[in-house]
Amino acid sequence: MSEEVRFRLQQVSCFYGGTRALHEVTMDIPARGVTAFIGPSGCGKSTLLRSLNRMNDVVPGFALTGRVLLDGQDIYSSRADPVALRRRVGMVFQRSNPFPSSIFDNVAYGPRLHERLSPAQLALRVEEALRAAALWDEVKDRLNLQASMLSGGQQQRLCIARALAVRPEALLFDEPASALDPLSTARVEELVLELGRSLTVVIVTHNLQQATRVADRTAFFLLGRLVEYGPTVELFTTPKDSQTEAYVSGRFG
Amino acid sequence: MRADTARFRARARAIDRWMAGLITGGGAAVLIATFLLVLFLVIESVPVLRSPRASSEGVVPQGVPLAAAEDEYRERVTVVGAEGSLHLVGRDGEVEVIPLEGVQPPVHQALFSADGRFLVAVDGVGRLHAFSWRQRVIWEGERRVLQPRLRAIAATAAGDGKHLLAVVGEGSSAKVLVGTEDGASVVHLSEKSTSATNLAVAGPAVAGALTASGEQAWVATANGLQWFQRLDPEVSLLEPTASVPLSFRPTTAAVLLGDVTLVLGGESGEVEAWQALPAAGAGWRLDQAAQFHGSGRVIAVTPSQREKSFLVQRITAAEILHLTSRRTLLALPGYPADAVVARLSPRLDGAFAVTAKGAVHRWSLQLHHPEASLATLFLPVRYEGYERAHVVWQSSGGSAGFEPKLSLLPLIVGTLKGALYALLFSAPLALAGALYVNQFAPRGLREVVKPVIELMAAVPSVVVGFLAALFLAPLVREHLLISAGVLLAAPSVAAVAVVWSLAPARWQRRLSGARELVVVLGMLVVAGTVLIVLEPHLHQAWFGGDVVHWLYQRLGVTYDQRNAMVVGFALGFAVIPIIFTIAEDALSNVPPSLVAASLALGATPWEAARTVVIPAASPGLFAAVMLGLGRAVGETMIVLMATGNTPLMSLSPFNGMRTMAATIAVELPEAPYGGTLYRVLILTALLLFCFTFAINMVAAAVAERLRKRFGRLAA
Ligand SMILES: Nc1ncnc2c1ncn2[C@@H]1O[C@H](COP(=O)(O)OP(=O)(O)O)[C@@H](O)[C@H]1O
Numbered sequence A: 001m002s003e004e005v006r007f008r009l010q011q012v013s014c015f016y017g018g019t020r021a022l023h024e025v026t027m028d029i030p031a032r033g034v035t036a037f038i039g040p041s042g043c044g045k046s047t048l049l050r051s052l053n054r055m056n057d058v059v060p061g062f063a064l065t066g067r068v069l070l071d072g073q074d075i076y077s078s079r080a081d082p083v084a085l086r087r088r089v090g091m092v093f094q095r096s097n098p099f100p101s102s103i104f105d106n107v108a109y110g111p112r113l114h115e116r117l118s119p120a121q122l123a124l125r126v127e128e129a130l131r132a133a134a135l136w137d138e139v140k141d142r143l144n145l146q147a148s149m150l151s152g153g154q155q156q157r158l159c160i161a162r163a164l165a166v167r168p169e170a171l172l173f174d175e176p177a178s179a180l181d182p183l184s185t186a187r188v189e190e191l192v193l194e195l196g197r198s199l200t201v202v203i204v205t206h207n208l209q210q211a212t213r214v215a216d217r218t219a220f221f222l223l224g225r226l227v228e229y230g231p232t233v234e235l236f237t238t239p240k241d242s243q244t245e246a247y248v249s250g251r252f253g
Numbered sequence B: 001m002r003a004d005t006a007r008f009r010a011r012a013r014a015i016d017r018w019m020a021g022l023i024t025g026g027g028a029a030v031l032i033a034t035f036l037l038v039l040f041l042v043i044e045s046v047p048v049l050r051s052p053r054a055s056s057e058g059v060v061p062q063g064v065p066l067a068a069a070e071d072e073y074r075e076r077v078t079v080v081g082a083e084g085s086l087h088l089v090g091r092d093g094e095v096e097v098i099p100l101e102g103v104q105p106p107v108h109q110a111l112f113s114a115d116g117r118f119l120v121a122v123d124g125v126g127r128l129h130a131f132s133w134r135q136r137v138i139w140e141g142e143r144r145v146l147q148p149r150l151r152a153i154a155a156t157a158a159g160d161g162k163h164l165l166a167v168v169g170e171g172s173s174a175k176v177l178v179g180t181e182d183g184a185s186v187v188h189l190s191e192k193s194t195s196a197t198n199l200a201v202a203g204p205a206v207a208g209a210l211t212a213s214g215e216q217a218w219v220a221t222a223n224g225l226q227w228f229q230r231l232d233p234e235v236s237l238l239e240p241t242a243s244v245p246l247s248f249r250p251t252t253a254a255v256l257l258g259d260v261t262l263v264l265g266g267e268s269g270e271v272e273a274w275q276a277l278p279a280a281g282a283g284w285r286l287d288q289a290a291q292f293h294g295s296g297r298v299i300a301v302t303p304s305q306r307e308k309s310f311l312v313q314r315i316t317a318a319e320i321l322h323l324t325s326r327r328t329l330l331a332l333p334g335y336p337a338d339a340v341v342a343r344l345s346p347r348l349d350g351a352f353a354v355t356a357k358g359a360v361h362r363w364s365l366q367l368h369h370p371e372a373s374l375a376t377l378f379l380p381v382r383y384e385g386y387e388r389a390h391v392v393w394q395s396s397g398g399s400a401g402f403e404p405k406l407s408l409l410p411l412i413v414g415t416l417k418g419a420l421y422a423l424l425f426s427a428p429l430a431l432a433g434a435l436y437v438n439q440f441a442p443r444g445l446r447e448v449v450k451p452v453i454e455l456m457a458a459v460p461s462v463v464v465g466f467l468a469a470l471f472l473a474p475l476v477r478e479h480l481l482i483s484a485g486v487l488l489a490a491p492s493v494a495a496v497a498v499v500w501s502l503a504p505a506r507w508q509r510r511l512s513g514a515r516e517l518v519v520v521l522g523m524l525v526v527a528g529t530v531l532i533v534l535e536p537h538l539h540q541a542w543f544g545g546d547v548v549h550w551l552y553q554r555l556g557v558t559y560d561q562r563n564a565m566v567v568g569f570a571l572g573f574a575v576i577p578i579i580f581t582i583a584e585d586a587l588s589n590v591p592p593s594l595v596a597a598s599l600a601l602g603a604t605p606w607e608a609a610r611t612v613v614i615p616a617a618s619p620g621l622f623a624a625v626m627l628g629l630g631r632a633v634g635e636t637m638i639v640l641m642a643t644g645n646t647p648l649m650s651l652s653p654f655n656g657m658r659t660m661a662a663t664i665a666v667e668l669p670e671a672p673y674g675g676t677l678y679r680v681l682i683l684t685a686l687l688l689f690c691f692t693f694a695i696n697m698v699a700a701a702v703a704e705r706l707r708k709r710f711g712r713l714a715a
């Protein structure tokens, strides 16, 4: 492919205390657009996603073989710094997890850690992130409100804004809308689509419609193996693999 | 099937109801028990502050009185009549008369000793007679009968112009302080011989008193007070040892029980307490210890034979005063204006007065606990023999005349000091340990560390106290430098960690998890070894061989073997499991999703702990420390064994202390039920309860505020 590659995975296998969760996955994730991971529950989508910013490191007994290259650099080499990596590759979790503090403090959390911004700059950064997460108009008058007072969908967008505030190059979504109502889901999907224009976005979903709506490329996993990976339209309309076909046509999963 | 489920449901509901009732009942029982406990403490301790009472008990008329005394059972008042006999006036007015053998009427002066057991009289021909006077109890069936026993000791010519100032006696000898026109003398009468020694008084003696042994004498002239002391045991001479001018005209004097304090009464109603103290250079000086307010010429002062109270007889009133608490306890109600003699009953349960016409008035007294007042319990008090007001706890002493010193402040200070040192030692360790184990430790370590620390709580505190007192305390004393090193270990590791955090991230990553732990432990072992090897040399080189000696010589710091450091360590041993366990639970309750969010934003584990975990767990961390404090305040056995139990006000880490809990444990079993000490100890228990209760309340309130501040945590 001529496109710029953000993540290059080479024979990545993941283990949890000796149990293999992923089996020699090799794939390239381009720098622009949205890439979706689909597959039945427990097939290793989250594991792979979390390997992209080393969030699995904190899991006791986790091990990874193979190579994960970010812009050509092996992020699992002994010289790589997982903390710096996570600053470049943000993550939004399945269940919204705002800090028990104000909206402003939630969004300002990352910049306060990494940068020395003046209060004005910080306020600007927070606004920018909230605008990018399409939340600004709803909360601009009550930035000091406790984050827990927001609705579920708003909380999830707050988490997106919080991730955006550190200006990542890539953003990983792990079933970001699975706990949301349809209206909030639609707004989050819009946002994912929008963010895909400027960032590398990887989204795990088991909602196939969602994948077709937001993803440029889709990867289908089954039992820890990458079964098929290609442009979303092709994967859903003319799957090369029979298992993929069975899955996307709703015959199992 | 359906019926089965229905029956099951019904049974489950019944069990639910039953359990709810049980739990509610149990909770209520606990509340009621606590309430009853507090009620008991209040009921038993509040009487300590009850005000004294006197009630008048009727009047019995009789002849002209010169002096009077009462027996222990308050059955008869013995009045010395001018016609030369003793009148024993019973409560029913029945009078028994016993003639004073060899006394020529009319008797001019008569005087009883403070304990009422010796009587001196100057008769019509100017002879001085001394008697011992006792009333023995015999039982006639069920009836108690007092059998009088008057014995003449000796008589001698007194001469003209002399007046009796004081008499003390012992066995079959009496010493009489006699005032003359140009001074005073002590007449020693015994069955074998009679002698008199003159005192070098600077003028006519107006008032005077002798200590029980007669070895010391106080003599007041119109404008000064002198103190005489027998310095040479070979010679029975009392030598003038100290003197002081007086600002008022004295009329009477008496030495209080304990032979330390002299109470002087004055022409215009002054009542002052004086004592002899060692002077700055050498010798002695007289020092005013107390001043009481009141008006009306003081006729006589009679000390109580029980404690530090005394009766002040004025021309129109009689009051009972108390030295330690510097209070007027009460004025005798209905005191007759023409009273000649007024005295306290030997057991301090009554008082009587005899009027010029010979009417005997009696009062029964309930002084309760005069030595305990809010002021003596909580403010500095100038006790006998002290230069200044002090807060002292010394509840019992060797002699009957001992002045109980019941200031609760040293106990409160000791309690807080012990708790403070314990927390100083244990709170940082336990909190940091909990954070490390919860957030940073390699997997598996937590599974080992937590149960081990919880096991610490299972060590009986008596064992901890025992080891601290008999093993740790001498060891620390012997190896003070190493001990200091041990205390510095944790701060040093923290300092190294701070420096290390500035090192490049790449180096830091090399040293994570178990490797980090091994390096830190290795560092500690190396540092400890170096310290052990170096210690003797350091001793020699810098501290002249002995650090404790050096501390005293150079810094004036006294070192007790059982001191706050040792106690802090031992108490810390009891407190650490509490703080650690609760703190670790609080940290565990922080949702991992919050930590994940923080890490995903590029925070280091330490940053995540600092900015997310600690704030979210802060109510629990605070509660952990407060519960640790509560334990430290209430802990008894460890402080009992490891503090040395000296009630000091010092906050020095090198001195011991005495805590409230330890005091209660040690002294309550010995305290007579219902006595002052008993009540004060119960009051201490009540205070202790209030302390721990307040600590828990504060902990709960602050934890609640923190919880509000950091919001409700996401699940
Ligand atoms: N923290 C963990 N510890 C042990 N096994 C795990 C852990 N997380 C996931 N797994 C296992 O790895 C496999 C893949 O899980 P996951 O990546 O979460 O699947 P998905 O996100 O596709 O549902 C599953 O079998 C799961 O049981």
Ligand SMILES: [Mg+2]
Residues within 6 Å of the ligand: A045, A046, A047, A204
């Ligand atoms: Mg998943």
